[in-house]
Amino acid sequence: xxxxxxxxxxxxxxxxxxxxxxxxxxxxxxxxxxxxxxxxxxxxxxxxxxxxxxxxxxxxxxxxxxxxxxxxxxxxxxxxxxxxxxxxxxxxxxxxxxxxxxxxxxxxxxxxxxxxxxxxxxxxxxxxxxxxxxxxxxxxxxxxxxxxxxxxxxxxxxxxxxxxxxxxxxxxxxxxxxxxxxxxxxxxxxxxxxxxxxxxxxxxxxxxxxxxxxxxxxxxxxxxxxxxxxxxxxxxxxxxxxxxxxxxxxxxxxxxxxxxxxxxxxxxxxxxxxxxxxxxxxxxxxxxxxxxxxxxxxxxxxxxxxxxxxxxx
Amino acid sequence: xxxxxxxxxxxxxxxxxxxxxxxxxxxxxxxxxxxxxxxxxxxxxxxxxxxxxxxxxxxxxxxxxxxxxxxxxxxxxxxxxxxxxxxxxxxxxxxxxxxxxxxxxxxxxxxxxxxxxxxxxxxxxxxxxxxxxxxxxxxxxxxxxxxxxxxxxxxxxxxxxxxxxxxxxxxxxxxxxxxxxxxxxxxxxxxxxxxxxxxxxxxxxxxxxxxxxxxxxxxxxxxxxxxxxxxxxxxxxxxxxxxxxxxxxxxxxxxxxxxxxxxxxxxxxxxxxxxxxxxxxxxxxxxxxxxxxxxxxxxxxxxxxxxxxxxxxxxxxxx
Ligand SMILES: Nc1ncnc2c1ncn2[C@@H]1O[C@H](COP(=O)(O)OP(=O)(O)O)[C@@H](O)[C@H]1O
Ligand SMILES: [Mg+2]
Numbered sequence: 001x002x003x004x005x006x007x008x009x010x011x012x013x014x015x016x017x018x019x020x021x022x023x024x025x026x027x028x029x030x031x032x033x034x035x036x037x038x039x040x041x042x043x044x045x046x047x048x049x050x051x052x053x054x055x056x057x058x059x060x061x062x063x064x065x066x067x068x069x070x071x072x073x074x075x076x077x078x079x080x081x082x083x084x085x086x087x088x089x090x091x092x093x094x095x096x097x098x099x100x101x102x103x104x105x106x107x108x109x110x111x112x113x114x115x116x117x118x119x120x121x122x123x124x125x126x127x128x129x130x131x132x133x134x135x136x137x138x139x140x141x142x143x144x145x146x147x148x149x150x151x152x153x154x155x156x157x158x159x160x161x162x163x164x165x166x167x168x169x170x171x172x173x174x175x176x177x178x179x180x181x182x183x184x185x186x187x188x189x190x191x192x193x194x195x196x197x198x199x200x201x202x203x204x205x206x207x208x209x210x211x212x213x214x215x216x217x218x219x220x221x222x223x224x225x226x227x228x229x230x231x232x233x234x235x236x237x238x239x240x241x242x243x244x245x246x247x248x249x250x251x252x253x254x255x256x257x258x259x260x261x262x263x264x265x266x267x268x269x270x271x272x273x274x275x276x277x278x279x280x281x282x283x284x285x286x287x288x289x290x291x292x293x294x295x296x297x298x299x300x301x302x303x304x305x306x307x308x309x310x311x312x313x
Numbered sequence: 314x315x316x317x318x319x320x321x322x323x324x325x326x327x328x329x330x331x332x333x334x335x336x337x338x339x340x341x342x343x344x345x346x347x348x349x350x351x352x353x354x355x356x357x358x359x360x361x362x363x364x365x366x367x368x369x370x371x372x373x374x375x376x377x378x379x380x381x382x383x384x385x386x387x388x389x390x391x392x393x394x395x396x397x398x399x400x401x402x403x404x405x406x407x408x409x410x411x412x413x414x415x416x417x418x419x420x421x422x423x424x425x426x427x428x429x430x431x432x433x434x435x436x437x438x439x440x441x442x443x444x445x446x447x448x449x450x451x452x453x454x455x456x457x458x459x460x461x462x463x464x465x466x467x468x469x470x471x472x473x474x475x476x477x478x479x480x481x482x483x484x485x486x487x488x489x490x491x492x493x494x495x496x497x498x499x500x501x502x503x504x505x506x507x508x509x510x511x512x513x514x515x516x517x518x519x520x521x522x523x524x525x526x527x528x529x530x531x532x533x534x535x536x537x538x539x540x541x542x543x544x545x546x547x548x549x550x551x552x553x554x555x556x557x558x559x560x561x562x563x564x565x566x567x568x569x570x571x572x573x574x575x576x577x578x579x580x581x582x583x584x585x586x587x588x589x590x591x592x593x594x595x596x597x598x599x600x601x602x603x604x605x606x607x608x609x610x611x612x613x614x615x616x617x618x619x620x621x622x623x624x625x626x627x628x629x630x631x632x
Contacts, residue, residue, distance in 0.1 A: 009544070026592070052631060055412060057408075057411055057630070057631040058630050058631065059630065077415075077416065078414075080412065080413060080414040080415075081414040085412040085413050086412075087405075087408045087409070087631075089405045089408060089414060090405045090406075090407060090408040090409040091404050091405030091406055091408075092409065093327075093406055094404075094405065095330075095331075103408070104319075104323055105413060107319045108319060108320075108410060108413040108414070109413055109414060110414065141531075245441055267553070282443045
C-alpha cells in the first residue's frame with residue numbers, strides 16, 4: 001500500500017542542559033490518503049516533535065520517514081512545497097494585513113506573481129476572512145488568526161495538510177466551524193493530519209487515530225475497527241433490575257452462551273457479555289418468574305477507549 | 314522555491330516603514346541639520362579655525378560629520394539587529410516562514426541582504442543631509458579630492474554600521490529572549506563607546522603616574538616626550554579592542570587632506586612665542602595607506618559576526 005506518510009523507527013532525543021528527553025521513541029506510523037488522521041496525546045507526548053520532524057524542521061536522531069514519497073531528511077523542501085502546515089505557536093506579521101501576510105507566504109512558496117492574488121482571495125474566502133483581508137493582523141482575535149493560519153496552509157492547494165493543536169484556545173463556535181472545514185477538505189479528497197491533546201473535542205472527528213504517549217505510539221488504527229475491537233475486548237455491560245428469585249435467575253444467565261460474567265448486587269444483576277443478550281435475558285426472566293423492572297445496555301464508547309490508552313505510560 | 318530576494322525585499326520594506334527606523338533617522342537628520350547650522354554660524358561670523366590649515370570644505374564638515382556618524386552608525390546597526398532573529402522566534406513568524414519551502418540559509422541571507430540595504434540607505438541619507446546641508450550653508454563646492462574622500466568615508470560608515478549590526482544579530486541569534494539580547498547589545502555598545510576608553514585612561518594613570526608638578530616649567534624634555542608617547546601607546550592599545558577606535562581613526566584620517574604638526578617654540582609654551590606649525594598636504598592614497606588596517610578590522614568584524622550568525626542559525630532547530 002502506498003501511504004501518504006510512513007515512518008520507520010523514528011526516534012528523536014533532545015539533549016539540553018544536561019537533560020535527555022526521548023521525544024519520539026521508535027515511532028512506526030502510517031497514514032492513508034483521503035483520511036482525517038488524529039495524532040492524539042497529552043501535553044509533552046511528542047506530537048509537535050513528530051510533526052516538525054515530518055516536515056524536516058527537526059532532525060530525527062535515528063529512523064526514517066517518507067511524506068508523499070519524499071525522504072524527510074533529504075527532501076524536506078519538496079515536502080514543504082506540497083504540504084500545508086499550521087505549526088503550533090506559529091504567527092503572522094502584526095504590521096502587515098491579512099492579505100499582505102498571505103501574499104508573502106505565497107511568494108515564499110514560489111507561486112508566480114500573476115497567480116498569487118487570485119489564490120490569496122480564494123483561500124481568504126474559504127476561511128471566511130474576505131471582509132478582514134485589509135486589516136492588520138495585529139488586531140485579529142485568536143479565532144481569526146487561526147483561520148488565517150488555515151488559509152495559509154491552503155495556499156498551495158496541498159494534497160496533505162498538517163495542523164498542530166488547531167483548536168487550542170478556540171471558542172466552541174470557532175471549533176465547530178473548524179471541524180466542518182476539515183470535513184469539507186476531507187470530502188474534497190485531501191488528507192488532514194491533526195494533532196491535539198483535546199481528545200474529546202477532536203477525536204470523534206477522525207477516521208484514523210494514533211495515540212502517542214511519552215514518544216511512543218500506544219494505539220494506532222481506524223476509529224471504527226478500534227471501537228469494534230475494544231467492545232469485543234471490554235464486552236457489553238447489561239444491568240438488569242428484577243423482582244423475584246434473583247439468585248436462580250442469575251445462575252441461569254451465567255449459563256447463556258455469550259455471557260462471560262454475572263454479578264448480583266441486591267435487586268440488580270450486572271452482566272458482562274460479548275454480545276447484546278437482552279432478548280435472551282428477557283426470555284429467561286419469564287421462565288423464572290422474575291419481573292423485569294429495568295434492562296439497560298451500556299456499550300463502551302470511543303471515549304472509554306481513548307481514556308484507557310491516554311492514561312497509559 | 315523561495316529565493317533570497319523575496320525575503321530580502323520584505324525585510325527591506327519592513328525596516329524602512331518601521332517606526333523605529335523612521336524615528337532614528339529623523340532624530341539624526343535633525344542633529345545633522347543642527348550641526349550644519351553651527352558650522353554655518355561659525356563660518357559667517359568668521360570664527361577662525363584653531364589651526365592655520367588651509368580652509369576648505371572638508372575641514373568645515375569633517376568634525377561634525379565623523380562625530381555624528383560615530384553615534385549614528387552603531388545605534389542604527391544595533392536597532393536593526395537586536396531582535397532580528399530572537400524577535401521572529403519569539404513571535405512565531407520564524408516558524409511560519411520555515412514551514413514553507415524555505416531553507417534556513419535562504420532566510421538568514423535574505424535578512425542580511427535586506428537589512429544591509431536599509432542600513433546603506435539610512436547612512437546615505439544621514440550623510441547627504443549633512444554634506445548637502447553644508448554645501449548649501451557654506452556655499453563651498455567640494456573639490457574632486459573632497460568628493461572622493463567623502464565617498465570613502467561613506468563606505469567606511471556603512472561598513473561600521475554593518476559591523477554593529479553583525480554584533481547585534483549574532484547576540485540576537487544566541488539569545489533565547491529579545492530582552493536578553495537588547496541588554497547584551499547595549500552593554501557591548503556602552504563598553505566599546507564609553508567604558509573601554511575610561512579604562513584606557515585609568516590604565517595609563519596607574520602605569521605611568523603624572524610627574525608634572527603644578528608650577529613647574531613646561532619644558533619638553535626628552536623624558537616627558539617619551540612619557541607622552543608611552544601614554545598614547547597604552548591608550549591606543551586598550552582602545553584597539555573597540556571597533557569605535559578603528560572607525561574614528563579611519564574616518565578622521567580619510568577626511569584630512571592636510572597634516573599639521575605643532576612644535577613647541579623655543580623657550581617652551583610660556584615663552585610667549587607662537588606655536589610653530591608645519592603643514593603638508595596628504596594625498597588620498599597616503600591617507601588610505603595610513604588607515605587601511607583600521608578599515609580592515611571593521612570589515613572583518615562585520616564579516617565574522619555575519620558568518621558566525623549564519624553558521625549558528627543554520628544549525629539551530631525550529632522549536
Ligand atoms: N527543543 C527541545 N529541547 C529539549 N526538549 C524538548 C524540545 N522540544 C520538545 N522537547 C521535549 O520533548 C517532549 C515532547 O515535546 P512536544 O513534541 O512539544 O510534545 P507535544 O507537542 O505532544 O506537547 C517534551 O518533554 C518536551 O519538553
Ligand atoms: Mg505540541
